[in-house]
Amino acid sequence: MANPNLNLKKGECVGVVYKQAGVWKVHDGVLTAPIADGNKPPNTVTIIHFVVNQKTGKLVRQTRKLQNVNQVLRTINNPTFALKCPSTTNPNLRVGDCVVVKINKANTPSGLDAKNGLLVCSLQNRLAPKGRVWINHWKIITKTRPRVFLETKEYPNALFVRKVMV
DSSP states (O other): OOOTTEEEOTTOEEEEEEEETTEEEEEEEEESSOEEETTSOOSOEEEEEEEEOTTTOOEEEEEEEEOSEEEEEEOOOSOSSOOOOOOOSSOSBOTTOEEEEEEEOTTSTTSEEEEEEEESSOBSOTTSOTTOEEEEEEEEEETTTTEEEEEEEEETTEEEEEEOOO
16 A cells, blocks of 8 residues: 655644654644655654644644654545535534634633644535534543544534634
8 A cells, every 4th residue: 555644744734743742742733844654754754733822712823843753644534424414505613624622621721622634525614614514533542552533523612613724
């Protein structure tokens, strides 16, 4: 089978698998520089990643320099199960766009959180998504080994969605 992580381009939506303080993690974001082979990446990889400032509730764009990188995975837009997307006539965000989804999350100081990933269903109105936002993003299987899987996840509590670019 061909390597799906060859010739990763600047601006692509990726998951970066890395080790921090002895624990394996994965972060989703937008690649800031090309990588020839995501299975043999440089030790340090930089991505654009969004978080919520827990004091203000605003989205914050971060340039994250991740070290001890094991793998850089291209995020694909195929859902991981049979998914019927809502119909859209003139979507302002399309399938395959790398996005950040701002969501309600009760157990955070601001009541908000941000999820980074690749849009699986087009959105008619990114400012009022009516909670029907589906993205693909990478999840770690175990913190003791660099094993991950692609998850298709719905965010029924989405407040708005923003396209992420370098």
